[in-house]
Amino acid sequence: MPEDHRFHLDLGSRFENIELAQVVLRDTLDQIGVDEDARHDVDLAVREAVTNAIKHGNEQNPDKQVHIDLLLEGDDLVLQIADEGAGFDLSSVQDPLAPENILRPNGRGILFMRKFMDDIQYSLRPGGGTVVTMRKRLAGPKS
Amino acid sequence: MRVTTRTRGDVTIIDLNGKITIGSGDIALRNAVHQAIEAGANKLLINLHEVTTIDSSGVGELVSAYTTATNRGIRLKLVNLPDKVADILTVTQLITVFDTYDSENDAIASFQ
Numbered sequence: 606m607p608e609d610h611r612f613h614l615d616l617g618s619r620f621e622n623i624e625l626a627q628v629v630l631r632d633t634l635d636q637i638g639v640d641e642d643a644r645h646d647v648d649l650a651v652r653e654a655v656t657n658a659i660k661h662g663n664e665q666n667p668d669k670q671v672h673i674d675l676l677l678e679g680d681d682l683v684l685q686i687a688d689e690g691a692g693f694d695l696s697s698v699q700d701p702l703a704p705e706n707i708l709r710p711n712g713r714g715i716l717f718m719r720k721f722m723d724d725i726q727y728s729l730r731p732g733g734g735t736v737v738t739m740r741k742r743l744a745g746p747k748s
Numbered sequence: 749m750r751v752t753t754r755t756r757g758d759v760t761i762i763d764l765n766g767k768i769t770i771g772s773g774d775i776a777l778r779n780a781v782h783q784a785i786e787a788g789a790n791k792l793l794i795n796l797h798e799v800t801t802i803d804s805s806g807v808g809e810l811v812s813a814y815t816t817a818t819n820r821g822i823r824l825k826l827v828n829l830p831d832k833v834a835d836i837l838t839v840t841q842l843i844t845v846f847d848t849y850d851s852e853n854d855a856i857a858s859f860q
Contacts, residue, residue, distance in 0.1 A: 620771035645832060652803050656770050702841055708815055710808035713840055717804050720839050 609677040611637070616655070616671045618663040623655050626673055633675055639682070639743060646721035647682065647741055653714040654686040654737050662688025662735055681723075682741040693735040695727055749773035749799075751780045759856050760789035765798035768806030777806070781813040781824075790822050791859045795852065797828035802836055814846065827855040 611633050616622040630651055634644045655671055663669035669689040676683050699706050701713045718725055724740040749766035762780050767773045777794075784792055794813070802810075810826075817824040825847040829837065837843040849855035 623770065649801070649803060652769065652801075656803070656805070707841060707845065708811055710812045710815075711804070713804040713807055716840065717836075 608683075611675045611677065612673075614673040616673070617667055618659045618665050618669050618671060619667065620656070620659060622671075623652055623659075626651065626655055630673075630675070634682075637677065637682070637743075643682075643741060643743060647684070650718045650721045650739055650741075651684055651686065653717045654684070654739065657714050657737075658686055658688035658690075658735075662690030662693065664690065680743050682743050684739045684741075685736055686739075687730045687734055687736040689730070689732075689734040691733070692729060693727060749776050751776050753780060753784060756852075756856055759791045759793050759859055760784045760787075761793045761795055761852070763795045763798070767801040768799055768809065769801060769803045770805035774805045774809040777809045777813065781816065785817065785820065785822060792817055792822060792824040793827055793852070793855050793859075794824065795827050796830065796833050799830055799833055802833050807836060807840055807842065810846075811842065823859060825849065825855055825858065827852050 612629060614626060614629055616626060627648060630648065631644065634647060639647070651673070655673065658671040659665060663671065672687040674685040698715055699712055701707070701709065701716050706712060718737070718739060722739040723742050726738045728736045728738065730736045749764060749768060749772060752763045754761050754763070762784060764777065768777055781792070794810070814824050827849045829848055834843065837846065847858065849858065
């Protein structure tokens with residue numbers, strides 16, 4: 606299936622840059638014609654993925670970047686968020702819905718991403734780091 | 749995020765307006781709750797009516813506020829949850845932890 610690459614963004618590892626990513630993302634989703642509910646879901650999932658990349662991947666190292674790509678594959682919106690960290694062990698993440706974790710103040714980011722996107726895959730980034738690829742099935746983008 | 753604190757009777761109400769997200773709104777929420785507790789509040793109501801976005805860090809701050817308050821014998825409740833916020837508290841199963849109300853009057857009455 607042909608890919609339609611809509612944007613690439615390189616961000617420094619600072620939390621304030623999450624808002625910059627959100628502005629670019631929102632503009633792009635508007636151009637594609639994504640409805641408000643889907644925009645909310647994608648917005649939140651990207652926010653969590655970029656937060657994880659800055660916080661856990663790059664450990665807020667200002668010399669490391671977060672790379673964001675958005676593309677369309679048919680009716681699928683595909684977002685890739687890559688960090689330059691040491692890699693990521695999904696099995697180390699505790700279940701935030703387990704009774705003993707319900708009142709923990711953190712550990713819910715991946716739950717949000719899984720809930721609000723249709724598919725999430727993790728892979729290693731060539732040269733080091735983690736890539737999270739998230740898909741959202743769109744109900745008929747306008748362009 | 750804009751935060752204002754007011755009282756109705758013996759209930760301290762924290763009104764939140766905007767995003768409760770990492771690096772800004774989450775810290776503002778934490779500070780507001782701590783200030784209210786330090787000021788002697790023992791009935792806390794967080795009004796989420798004007799909250800536009802909440803991320804996992806914001807949810808974490810709500811949980812921290814709840815545990816901090818509960819550990820000190822302070823009752824903390826939520827009111828006026830926008831649909832998106834209610835959805836997120838449902839996803840995280842925290843909707844079963846918090847006392848939530850659709851109206852401020854009902855929430856105030858529940859403290860009595």
